Structures are given as structure tokens and as C-alpha cells.
Amino acid sequence: MEITPLNPESIQNALNQLRDWFPEQAATLKKHNDELVQNILKDTEPDPNSPLGKLAEQPANVVVIPTPSAANAKTAQLVQSMVIPGAKITELSDEELFDITKLYTPCTKAVGKAMLSSGLFVLSMVGIRTSASDRMYHAFLAEFGPVADKFTRLFNDFDKANTAYQKGKLMFKIGGGLLKASCFKAILKSWAEEASWFDWVTASAFAIAQFTVWFATEGVAFIAEVVLLLANAGFLIKDIANAVSVCTKEECAPLAAPSVTFTAAGSFINTADNVKLILSAQCKNIEGKYIDSSLDISKLAANTQIDNNNGVLVISKAAGTQADTFKPVGSYRNSSQNIKVTLSASCLNMKGNRVDTALDVTDLDIKHEIANSNGQLKAE
Incomplete structure (x- = not known):
């Protein structure tokens, strides 16, 4: 070759x-x-x-x-x-x-x-x-x-x-x-x-x-x-x-469908370390002020509901409907602005060095695959 x-x-x-x-x-x-x-x-x-x-x-x-x-x-x-x-x-x-x-x-x-x-x-x-x-x-x-x-x-x-x-x-x-x-x-x-x-x-x-x-x-x-x-x-x-x-024979465990989570899929994962998916937003508190808040949603189930607790993003005890994108569902959406979901990782480049990289995946389909393009995260 x-x-x-x-x-x-x-x-x-x-x-x-x-x-x-x-x-x-x-x-x-x-x-x-x-x-x-x-x-x-x-x-x-x-x-x-x-x-x-x-x-x-x-x-x-x-x-x-x-x-x-x-x-x-x-x-x-x-x-x-x-x-x-x-x-x-x-x-x-x-x-x-x-x-x-x-x-x-x-x-x-x-x-x-x-x-x-x-x-x-x-x-x-x-x-x-x-x-x-x-x-x-x-x-x-x-x-x-x-x-x-x-x-x-x-x-x-x-x-x-x-x-x-x-x-x-x-x-x-x-x-x-x-x-x-x-x-x-x-x-x-x-x-x-x-x-x-x-x-x-x-x-x-x-x-x-x-x-x-x-x-x-x-x-x-x-x-x-x-x-x-x-x-x-x-x-x-x-x-x-x-x-x-x-x-697929009867004596073996059936091939179960994978559960849908906020874990980003794709070939990037094979050359990446320190993978995180962070939800960030400015959330309104009881005083009416918008407060910067962030939450690590890596590996959370896609039907996890996020709430705004007085300006702080929190995981709700009740499950919501399954999200279609990387942006979770939840009541926080009604009292927050500048909502963003960022995928970050340390990816190998072609020379074998690690590069810190990030990608805005807020509105990306949750099943969309991510690639590593010479140390940079890229939506395939």
C-alpha cells in the first residue's frame, strides 16, 4: 500500500x-x-x-x-x-x-x-x-x-x-x-x-x-x-x-441494542483521552439575574432531564423525553440563555502528539459520529 x-x-x-x-x-x-x-x-x-x-x-x-x-x-x-x-x-x-x-x-x-x-x-x-x-x-x-x-x-x-x-x-x-x-x-x-x-x-x-x-x-x-x-x-x-x-445462537446472550446516552460516538474515541461533554448556560436565579453555570453530562442517559435550581444547572430526579440532539431536555431551557454543549478531548495528531481540542455539538444529532482529524474533533 x-x-x-x-x-x-x-x-x-x-x-x-x-x-x-x-x-x-x-x-x-x-x-x-x-x-x-x-x-x-x-x-x-x-x-x-x-x-x-x-x-x-x-x-x-x-x-x-x-x-x-x-x-x-x-x-x-x-x-x-x-x-x-x-x-x-x-x-x-x-x-x-x-x-x-x-x-x-x-x-x-x-x-x-x-x-x-x-x-x-x-x-x-x-x-x-x-x-x-x-x-x-x-x-x-x-x-x-x-x-x-x-x-x-x-x-x-x-x-x-x-x-x-x-x-x-x-x-x-x-x-x-x-x-x-x-x-x-x-x-x-x-x-x-x-x-x-x-x-x-x-x-x-x-x-x-x-x-x-x-x-x-x-x-x-x-x-x-x-x-x-x-x-x-x-x-x-x-x-x-x-x-x-x-x-446469535440461543445459548449465547442476545445482542442487545445499546442504550442511548450523551456519550459522543465515532472513531475519535480510539485516539482520545479526557473526553468530556459539558452543558453550559446562563441561568436565571430567583432575583432575575443570569448566572453562568455548567454541568458535565458525559454518559448521562439521553432522557435525563435538566433543571435550573436558582441559577444552577442540576439533574432532575424525573426522566424526560429522549433528546434528539446533544442538548438535554428539561425545564432549564425556559429560564436560560446562551445554552451550549461542548465536546472536549485530548486527541492524538498524525505525529503522535496530544492536542486539546473542542467542538460545539449543541444542535448536532445525538447519534452523529465524531472523527479525529489530525488532532481536531470533527463532525463526520
Whole structure:
């Protein structure tokens, strides 16, 4: 595919991310940092007689993920304590990993396999081609099984999509979700078992930098490439279709419709931190004066009613009708002026830096999706 040109800053941020994901490699990566940046940018090999050159061909499988991702740490600890107290998932034998995955439902297992296949597909787009061994699958499922339900609806929509372009747009959401959940970290860990240290570091850093470019934009280049590759991605189509089939059988939980909340939807969420949705207004108090007031409505149900309590925005105990836009319903509207709802977040830009950004979503349809356009929130 046509890879987006990268620069020293984006590669440096990618290496920093690699050090964060694999802290046991941090000292070595920091020592050879400048050389690695240049090698990646110029696509060159190190001098075989240099310290980096002598290290380059060593096996990369010394890399170990010391703990599960933070998002799943408590769940993973619980799973571990049920099988082998004190053991780390990545240190378990094949048999022990298989025992852990027995705890999951057929639906979770099928979705986990589809997640792994999706991750391998996206990695192949940047030149990292590796197959899913049984151990990789069971290790992946052991760590990410607890979040598999978050991908079920995306896979259902992907399976039902009628065109390659629609599937490409959904794969953009799936890939961004995998990045947000640190799933690529687990796959790169497994790939380390078959790659040299230099190849592993440079390809992984390049992949992270490219992912940042893709998912910190509206994904036009990513979607176009997926459309071209889907015809040869039979394993991906099959695993997603299987996940949808298994999860709609009677023995599995039904695919419930998501509840409507004031949580903004869209691909931006995969590269954003500190997301907030703030309702602000000038509310009239009992003295007839207008007072500036604000309220965080992030994640509130869309039928939440807001009142004006003597110049202060408050959540009513009674539910109202469901809002069609991001502006909540409620009696406050009758005694307030300059009502505004602002979505704010810290978004990654194409270089991998975080940018504080905000978007006025007051009159935007509550189901409207938001994108990250190079660090700026944008209504799609």
C-alpha cells in the first residue's frame, strides 16, 4: 500500500510508545534511540560491527509483557487466581492457557478469534505478517476476553455490510478499537517469538507510527486499502461471520441494542483521552439575574432531564423525553440563555502528539459520529 510519509517526531513518539508497552526493553531502546530513528526513516540496516548491529540479529523473544493491560488487570488477576495463584498469563504453559479459556462462553471465544484475525489483518497492511498459533490465540483470549463484548456489535455490522466500502469503514472502527484496547501490543509480543530484535523494533515502531497517522485522521487511506485487500482476506471474513453466527445462537446472550446516552460516538474515541461533554448556560436565579453555570453530562442517559435550581444547572430526579440532539431536555431551557454543549478531548495528531481540542455539538444529532482529524474533533 502507499504508506503515509513519516517524520522523526512521529517515529520518536512510536518508539516511546514501544518503550511504554514493553518496559523491559526501555533501557536498550533508549540507548540506541537516535540510530533507530534514522534506520526507520531511511529504511536502512545498522553497521554490523556497531553495538546496534551486534544486537540487531539477536532473537526478540526475550520480550515479556510483565502484566496484563491496565484496563483488564483486575479481571486478569481474578482469572489467574482461579487457575494458578500468582502466575502471569504470559508465563503460563499451553495447557494452563487452554484451561483459562475454558472459562469463556462460545460467543466470547469466537469474538476473541475474530479480534485476533482483525489485528493480524491490520498489521499485514504495514508489512507485519505472522500467523495465529494456538498459543497466540489462547494468550490473546486470556487477556482480552473480558472486553470481547465491546466488539460484538461491530462484527455484526461488518458481517451485514453490503459493500466493500462499508466493510472498510467498519474495519477502521474495529482497528481503532483494537489499538485503544492495546490488543496490538499482545500480537507484537507474540511476533517477537519469530523475529530478530532489530526487525521487531523497527517494524513495530513503524506500525505504531502508521497506526497513529491512520487513526488520528478520518481514515480515508486506511479504508481505501481495506477495500482492495478484502478480496484476499478470506480468513478474516470467515472468523467474523463465525463470531456473528455463534453469538446469535440461543445459548449465547442476545445482542442487545445499546442504550442511548450523551456519550459522543465515532472513531475519535480510539485516539482520545479526557473526553468530556459539558452543558453550559446562563441561568436565571430567583432575583432575575443570569448566572453562568455548567454541568458535565458525559454518559448521562439521553432522557435525563435538566433543571435550573436558582441559577444552577442540576439533574432532575424525573426522566424526560429522549433528546434528539446533544442538548438535554428539561425545564432549564425556559429560564436560560446562551445554552451550549461542548465536546472536549485530548486527541492524538498524525505525529503522535496530544492536542486539546473542542467542538460545539449543541444542535448536532445525538447519534452523529465524531472523527479525529489530525488532532481536531470533527463532525463526520
